[in-house]
Amino acid sequence: MAPRTREQFQKMREKSQGKILKSALELFSQKGFHQTSIDAIAKYAEISKGLIYNYFDSKEEILLDIVTDGFKLIKELENFVPTSLTPKQKFDTLLTVTFNSIKENSEFWKMFFHLLSQPDVITKLSSEVDKMYSSLFKMLELHLSELGVEDVENQAKLLGAMIDGVAIHYYLNQEHYPIDLMKDKVIQLYCGEEK
Amino acid sequence: MAPRTREQFQKMREKSQGKILKSALELFSQKGFHQTSIDAIAKYAEISKGLIYNYFDSKEEILLDIVTDGFKLIKELENFVPTSLTPKQKFDTLLTVTFNSIKENSEFWKMFFHLLSQPDVITKLSSEVDKMYSSLFKMLELHLSELGVEDVENQAKLLGAMIDGVAIHYYLNQEHYPIDLMKDKVIQLYCGEEK
Amino acid sequence: MAPRTREQFQKMREKSQGKILKSALELFSQKGFHQTSIDAIAKYAEISKGLIYNYFDSKEEILLDIVTDGFKLIKELENFVPTSLTPKQKFDTLLTVTFNSIKENSEFWKMFFHLLSQPDVITKLSSEVDKMYSSLFKMLELHLSELGVEDVENQAKLLGAMIDGVAIHYYLNQEHYPIDLMKDKVIQLYCGEEK
Amino acid sequence: MAPRTREQFQKMREKSQGKILKSALELFSQKGFHQTSIDAIAKYAEISKGLIYNYFDSKEEILLDIVTDGFKLIKELENFVPTSLTPKQKFDTLLTVTFNSIKENSEFWKMFFHLLSQPDVITKLSSEVDKMYSSLFKMLELHLSELGVEDVENQAKLLGAMIDGVAIHYYLNQEHYPIDLMKDKVIQLYCGEEK
DNA sequence: TATGAATGAGGGTTCATTCAT
DNA sequence: CATGAATGAACCCTCATTCAT
Known part of the structure; x- marks a missing residue:
């Protein structure tokens, strides 16, 4: 045949x-x-x-594939923030998009946070992780800067920590954690009182 | 320990x-x-x-011992905050003590965050983790409440996320991460402008 | 083949x-x-x-085919020795033909010697190997007998060992081994001083 | 206890x-x-x-150990040849000792010849094999030279090939191969008519 | 209390072979 | 005649745990 x-x-x-x-x-x-x-x-x-x-080729190769794919996904997150909006709206959208990803791609993110604390596994990836993180921080700095925040660099670091911290707590108690409320609090913190 | x-x-x-x-x-x-x-x-x-x-009795038993000891350590942290201080001073002290622990007991905390994302290992511990976290949040709520913060419960959640997020980022880049600066920013956030 | x-x-x-x-x-x-x-x-x-x-039908079948083909080739070697020559000339020709085959069919012979020491692989072939070897020895005996050598049977065994030994050493160091010189020495041994 | x-x-x-x-x-x-x-x-x-x-540490390590041990054994063979004897007696003793080793250490030698044709296995050993072979050839040259043989270098090569060839044929048919007779023939070849 | 030899289940990986198309 | 995806047994090796001393 x-x-x-x-x-x-x-x-x-x-x-x-x-x-x-x-x-x-x-x-x-x-x-x-x-x-x-x-x-x-x-x-x-x-x-x-x-x-x-x-x-x-190996079990590790599977992981590399998954992580590489995941990184692409992360990099595209910002594309979902229309440039035509006001700074506050953009910041709001960015956080919404980010927290949505945390909720929707929970498997990837859970795995990712797990890997972060197992450095030996991702030796090959650590430079990529670094690149990704620094590009994310750059992005946060830009948004904060547009919002008129001072000491942008360190505020971006704090904001990044907040996001990762919320994500981790969310995965600890996925069913009951008020992640959307947390998002609102973060926005409030940087955009003023009302949502 | x-x-x-x-x-x-x-x-x-x-x-x-x-x-x-x-x-x-x-x-x-x-x-x-x-x-x-x-x-x-x-x-x-x-x-x-x-x-x-x-x-x-087993390898897991060693881990349980370590974690149990570590939890005792965490619970004692608050004892280092003198009750005689003003709310702001107490909050400042609490964060200082906490961030010091992050720096000094880095081995324990690194291991702890690693375990957090490996639920199967700590099935036996998860109830204790829950108890510890809720007692920590209660503590944070108390301090925030004394500071006059509104929606204390969720603000405590956010604060907790910040602390854990900072800790994780610190362990990612222990040598260069400005952890003390982060602590100041957090204090600023909740205590007003000056440190 | x-x-x-x-x-x-x-x-x-x-x-x-x-x-x-x-x-x-x-x-x-x-x-x-x-x-x-x-x-x-x-x-x-x-x-x-x-x-x-x-x-x-199987990987082993491929091997059997190769070896069977190779055996045919070996059996034909003697046909290249004209019967019209003198005993010395015939012996010389036989060795020349043999050593040429060692040089030209090196892949087959290398594989063959490798198999010789891996009895399990050629269990199915061992009777054919025996037949081939005894026919080769008969041939050597005939030539030696024509040369007037005594105790032909054992001398043929020794000659056969020499040839296989030289072949193996040749494959160990194909580039530098003086195989043609070895051939001359063998001829000298059985045909007298001059080549 | x-x-x-x-x-x-x-x-x-x-x-x-x-x-x-x-x-x-x-x-x-x-x-x-x-x-x-x-x-x-x-x-x-x-x-x-x-x-x-x-x-x-690995399967290969076992092999290395065996081969290293075997090489020591080979190197000691010559020590069994008393220096006080005549050249002919020494040559006779050397071959006797050698062929005895072939008979008594048949497992090692069988394995060794098998490895010789599987170069990839013994990459790590090939330099040692070379050293061993060249030292053996040097030894044969010495003995032949004492016997008054001409073109010692190549005669040693031929003699070495004979010995290896006989060994291989012996292992092909261990029960019936007249290995001691072969030894006598070899001695005859280099020491004259009588044994 | 202390040693380290010994076990065996289980892990990652390879490969001859089968089979639907 | 030809493809290469799919299988599963067998391979080398690791490691938590046991045990005699």
């Missing part, structure tokens, strides 16, 4: 690779990178263990 | 159990709990592997 | 089966049978992994 | 390590290095798989 076409193969590949990445992210975020076995990923993705190695 | 006098501490580290706890904490904070082997702890403590099992 | 005309050979290597055999031989001789994966053979032959199983 | 003494531990270690090396050599020589699994070695040595890694 005729072999599968290139497109058929491509589709199969994408399907399997997607299942692997999805399963890995889910398990990594739940149990941590080292506590998740390749076997567990395979079972979760309902494929064989061996197949994973058709798509990834 | 729980606060002890210098002599007690000295004695403890000389004894096997103390050496085990100290070594384990150091390694857990550096490499993570699962990435630290019993063998590594034994080597670091300069004792035999078997001896560890004379003092602890 | 068995001697073929240049055209036959050309055609064969263009066909899949030929490409497989050629690639497998190259890799087997370089890395050993077990260290060569089917995947590596397929990549080297620039075909798909699955196609190999259209032509061969 | 009191812990075991240092000597008791030492004895245990030596016993286990010896069992591992002995088993590994036996299996490596029978089935080849890559075809012998750590599990098989453990079962053969009647110990657990894990124990092997108390004594050796």
Whole structure:
């Protein structure tokens, strides 16, 4: 019989690779990178263990793929803030977009915070993490500066800490944590009394 | 580990159990709990592997001991805030004490934040974590309330997030992070302009 | 593989089966049978992994084919010794032909010697190896007998050992080993002083 | 109870390590290095798989140990040739000692010849193999030179090839191969007619 | 109290082989 | 005739834990 076409193969590949990445992210975020076995990923993705190695050279490679993808997603967050708005509106939108991502991409972020405290795992990533963080801080500085805040650099650092702190507390008690209220408080802090 | 006098501490580290706890904490904070082997702890403590099992039933037991001790330490933090001061002074002292602990007990806190995102390890601890956090928040609420802050409950949540966020960022870049400046900014935020 | 005309050979290597055999031989001789994966053979032959199983039932089957082909080649060696020559000339020619084969079919011979010491791989072949070796020894005996050598049977054994020994040493240091000189020394040993 | 003494531990270690090396050599020589699994070695040595890694860092390390030991043994062969004898007697003794080693250390030599044709396994050893071979050739040259042989260098090469060739043929048919007769023939070749 | 040899389950990874197309 | 995705057994190695002394 005729072999599968290139497109058929491509589709199969994408399907399997997607299942692997999805399963890995889910398990990594739940149990941590080292506590998740390749076997567990395979079972979760309902494929064989061996197949994973058709798509990834190693377990670490899966993680790198996930994180790289996640970073792209983060970088695009700012694009959702229209430049036509007032500074306050922009700041509000930025925080809304950010907190939405925290809520919607909870698996990625949980995994990410977990990795942050396991430096050995992400040696290869640490320079990228640094770059990402400094670009995020630059962005925060810009917004704060537009709002007329003083000592922008350190205020951006504090704001960043607030966001990460809220995110972590949210993941500790996802069901009951008033994350939207927290967002409002943050906005209040920097934009004045009313929301 | 729980606060002890210098002599007690000295004695403890000389004894096997103390050496085990100290070594384990150091390694857990550096490499993570699962990435630290019993063998590594034994080597670091300069004792035999078997001896560890004379003092602890399992590797997890060591962790539980460390965390339990650490929690005692946290609970004592507030005792360092003299009740005779003004609200502002008390708040200032509280933050100073807290940030000092972040700097001085970095091994414990690093390990702690790492565990926070690895729920499976601390299933047995999660109720204690909850208790500790809610008691901390209560404390923060009290201080904020004395300062005349409104919506104390949520402001305490935000303040807690700030502190944890700063701590995490500090551990990401321990050498260059302006943690004392951050403390000042936080105080400023809640106590008005001047430090 | 068995001697073929240049055209036959050309055609064969263009066909899949030929490409497989050629690639497998190259890799087997370089890395050993077990260290060569089917995947590596397929990549080297620039075909798909699955196609190999259209032509061969198993990896071992490929090896058997190669060895069987090689044995045919060995058996034909004697045909290159004209019967019209004097015993000395015939002996000289035989050794020349033999050492030429060692030089020209180095891939096959390397692989062959490797297999000789891996009895489990060639269990299925061992009877054929025995047959081949005893026929070779018979041939050597005949030549030695014509040269007037005494105790022909054992001298043939020694001569055979010499040839295999030289071959092995040659493959150990293919670039610098004076294999032609060795051939002359062997001839000298059995044919008298001059070459 | 009191812990075991240092000597008791030492004895245990030596016993286990010896069992591992002995088993590994036996299996490596029978089935080849890559075809012998750590599990098989453990079962053969009647110990657990894990124990092997108390004594050796890796499977390759076991091989290195065996080969290093074997090389020491080879280097000592010449010490068994008394310097007080006549050249012929010395040559005779040298070959006797050599062929005895071939017979008595058959496992090591079988494994060794197998490795010789699997260069990738012994990359780390190849320089040592070279050194050993060139020292052996030097030794053969010396003996031949004392016997008055001409073109000593190449004759030593041929003699070395003979010995290795005989060894290999011996291992192909250990039960029926007339190895002692071969030794006599070799001696005859270089020492004249009578033994 | 203290040692470290010994165990064995489980982890990441490889690879001959199968199979739908 | 040809493809390469998919499988699963087997591999090397790690490590928490046990145990005799």
